[in-house]
Each structure stands twice: as structure tokens, then as C-alpha cells.
Amino acid sequence: MKKTLLLFIIAVFAAIAVACGSDSGKEEKTEPASTTTEEKSSGDAQKEESKNEEVTVKHQLGETKVKKNPEKVIVFDFGTLDSLDKLGVEVLGIPKKNIPSYLSKYEDDKYENIGGLKEPDFEKIHELQPDLIIISGRQSDSYDEFTKIAPTIYMGVDTTNYMESFQENVNTLAEIFEKEDAAKEELAKIDDAVKELNDKASASDKKALVILANDGKVSAYGSQSRFGIIHDVFGLKQADENIEATTHGQSISFEYIVEKDPDYLFVIDRGAVVGGESSAKQVVENELVSNTKAVKEGNVIYLDPGYWYLSGGGLESVNAMIKEVSDAFQ
Template sequence: MKKFLALVGIVIAMMVIAACGADKTEDTENKGAKEEPQAETKTLTIKHELGETEVDQNPEKVVVFDFGSLDTLDKLGIEVAAIPQNNVPKYLEKYEDEKYANVGSLKEPDFEKINEIKPDLIIISGRQSDMYKEFTEIAPTIFLGVDTERYMESFEENVKTIGEIFNKDKEAEEQLTAINKDIEKLHGEASGLDEKALIVLANEGKVSAYGPSSRFGIIHDVFGFAPADPGIEVSTHGQSVSFEYILEQDPDFLFVIDRGAVVASGDGQSAAKDVIENDLVKGTKAYKNGKIVYLDPDFWYLSGGGLESVSEMVKEVEGSLK
């Protein structure tokens, strides 16, 4: 009997030890599962014209004050939280929907509204550069304006920056490759011409001329058209000129951007034709040969420097050669 009881005791002890071991293993496994580290958010250091900014990759709430950047974000399928909804380019009019917060205008941001959104990233350009400090006090802010003196380089840098931030590097590179291929073709055709071009901005009956390295100088610097006047003053607002000046330069191509179509009337309809095609301008080779080209101000004035806008700019100018 004693031997039997002893044997039973040994069996019970072994069962207790086994159970404790199982509990310990389970506790260890559970403890290990609880302590498993979560994936950390990758932080990027973005260098831009106004400084360096620490940005978390794939930010969720993005406020955009540059329509060129909005264009690129849209092309890459990246959602935004808010934009200034005044004078939005027609091809980006979906962003006027109430699902996107309205944060004022390009020159007068609604900082109170931006604060309410609590954005993870703010993108600005030239029109907001003087307010950079105010933006940085709300959220990480980067400047993605285009440097017209090095248009394609800065455009590509901006697109690649967006690609890096939102993990869309491959898609961004593919888009840039396609655009550069089209530009190479256009440049080959335009640079071989004997004809010369003049670029003007029409605004409420007045005209300003733009030459190489200017706001619209991409036509000369990148697309390859020789300037009718290489000495045009380089400035944001262009060099104020008369219609006598246009006749004197006698361009073979006259490229016209109508500011009033998107700022004054806001309907995208060109009102510049009646002003531009007066008796003086009718004496130019551009008029006589049907080479006065009215460029879409949405692409050229409002949202230059975007994947869509630059692609369309190439197509518009190439169309003038046909």
C-alpha cells in the first residue's frame, strides 16, 4: 500500500511540474508577443529653398498651397486634406468639393483653419514664402516652388521629393521619364528652326514680355525656341512692353498667357485675343502665319511645375509647330 501511495504521489508531482512548465511556457510566449516592437515611422530630412524640415514618411493630413504640387500629388494618387479653394485650376476643380477643407487664398492663408486641421505636412511655394515661419509653428512645412532659372532641375527635384515622402519614388520616376522624352523630341524640332519666339502675359489690356530664365522662359531654356529679344528683363511680373514693341520685334511665334482669364473673370475664357490682335500686332509674321498661340493659363499661370501641367505645356507648345 505504501508503495502504491508513493507511486501515486510521484505521478501527481510529475503532473504538477508538467502543468507549471506549460504555464511558464505560455506566459513566456504571451510576454514575448506583448513585447514585440511595433514598426517605427520613418522620418525624412527634406532640404528645400527655405531650410531643412523633418517630415514623417506618408503623412496623413496634408495641406497644399502650391497648385503645381497639388497637380503632382493628384497625378500620383496621393490624397490631401485641404487647399486654398480660390482660383483653383479648372482641371483640379474636384478639390473644390467640401470634403477638402478651404484654408483661405494663396496670399491670405486661414491660419486658424489650418490649426484646426492639425496637419502632418504643409506644402507652400513663392506666394507664401514670407509666411514660412507662421506655417512651421503649426506643422512641418516645405517649400516646393519652381526655380525658373533652372526650371526642369527644380521641377524634377520637387517631384522626387514628393515621391520620397509618400513612398512613390518609382511612379514619380516613370512620369518624369515620359515627360523628358517628350521634351527631347520638342527641343529637337524647335531648336532647329530659324524662327524666333516672343512670350507675353496679357492682363487687363496691358502686356508684359518674358524671356530666357524668366517665369515662362521654359519655352526658350528647355523647349528650344530662340528668343526674339534675348535682352528682356528677368522678373516675376515680366517687362512691361507696348504693342509697338511687339511689332518691332516681329516674332515668328507669339505665345500669349491670359492672366485675366483665370484671375479677373475666373472662367478660363480668354479675353486677350481682342486686345492682342490689334492693327499693330497684325503686322507681325506671327499673326500673318497663324502663329499667335494662346496658352492655357491654368497650366502656365496657376499650376506650373506639376506633372500634369508640365506635360500639357509641352503638348501645347509642340502643337504650335504643326
């Protein structure tokens, strides 16, 4: 009898011990799951809060409130597209005609075609219901029409204050899309490259002339003009300090080029990117111009019109522009 009672008591204590162990195991497994759920909720809340934040962008055409990290972005300015690409930001639509070759990935069908640079397809843009539209000079006359569809910001580069304007545009994009660290790193590299080129150019007495060739016609660009960055930022001296600063340049003759006799002649071939009939080389390197120092010394430099004419003011294009001039200038 005593033996039976003893066995019964031992069995009861064993059962209690097993039950306690089982409950303890359940508690240990439950706690991490509960913590993970809390962390996930906190992370979601932070993302939602960031999504609802707004950035007030002051630009040439007005002041626009933009939600951070907009998902559906339409871009008309190739320089801005260039910077967004460098920062790893996707876009929804672009004008697909005359896309610079180095941005050819955007010819893919996954990117919507939103019309031409000067002829936006407003019906298509309405249909896409974008969260943000980014424009520049060629679309500025249609700004009010764009604002009826979605928040619209102007991001053209001010050529009279090129680098500050360019940097401000990049920093604005970085703030909107929360890419501040990446933008800071890229801008620092460009600053270093500009300083190196400017130091070299400033120490030289060589003079340069920048021209745009367009199917037999030639225009010159000087300080504070569309391509004035060569003089104002890179530091190359001008062969003519009295060139009229206009968007379309000062119309010149080949006799003018001979008269100014530049040490360096930088040529941008507009026809190469808009379907012109003649090449800049055919136009520029004629019998008259062959008498200049630039031609005799092999210093006629054909700049990439994709960077210079179509998409200036982007992180990649500005970097490439610096390199082209730096490689040519001795």
C-alpha cells in the same frame, strides 16, 4: 468469454485511433492560423516602422524633417497638388479660390478650404492640425508662421533651373509618400517629350515671343523668367534676347511686338483665371499687332493659363505645357 474479450480489445484500439486522428486534424488546422498571425504581426511592424521614418527635406527656406506618408496634408501650391494627384496621394486642404479647371475635383466639400493663395486662413489651419504643409512663392513671407503649426516645406519651381528644380520637387514628394516608381515613370515620359520638342525647335530658325496679357497691359518674358521654359528647356529661339528676367515680366508696348516681329507669339491670359474684364485676344490682336508674322501666319497661340499661370511645375501641367507648345510649333 474469449469472444467478448476480443471485441473489447478491438473497441479500445478503435477509440485510440479515432482520438489520434482527431488530434492530428487539430494540429493541421492550428498551424496555418499560427503562421498567419505571425505574418500579420510582421506586416504591421513594417508599416509602423515606415510610418516613423523621417525624410529631411532641404528647400529654399530651410531644412525640414518630415515623417513618411503624412496623413493630413495641406497644399498651397497648385503645381504640387497636381503632382500629388498624379501620384495618387490624397490631401486634406487647399486654397479653393482660383483652382485650375483641370483640378476642379478639389472644389468638393471633402477638401477643406484653407484661405487664399496670399491670405492663408491660419485659424482654420491650426484647427485642422496638419502633419505637413506645402507652400511656394506666394506664401513664402508666412513661412515662420506655418512652421509653428506643422512641418512646412517650400516647393516652388526655380525658373532659372526649371527642369532640375521640377524633377527635384517630384522626387522629394515621391520619397515622402513612397511613390518612387510612379514618379520615375512619369518623369521619364516628360524627358522623352522634352527631347522631341527641343530637337524640333533647335533645328528651326523660327523665333518666339512669350507675353502675359492682363486687362489691357502686356508684359514680355524671356530666358530664365517665369515662362522661360519655352526657351531654356523647349529650345525655341527668342525674338528678343535682352528681355529682363523678372517674376512680373518686362512691361512692353504693342509697338515693341511689331518691332520684334516674332514668328510665334505665345500669349497667357491672366485675366481668364483671376476674373479680368477683357480677354487677351481683344487686347493682343489689334491693328498694330496684325502686321506681325505671327498673326499673318496664324501663329498666335493662347496658352492655357491654368497650367502656365496657376500651376506650373506639376507632373500634369508640365506635360500639358510641352504638348501645347509642341502642337503649335511647326
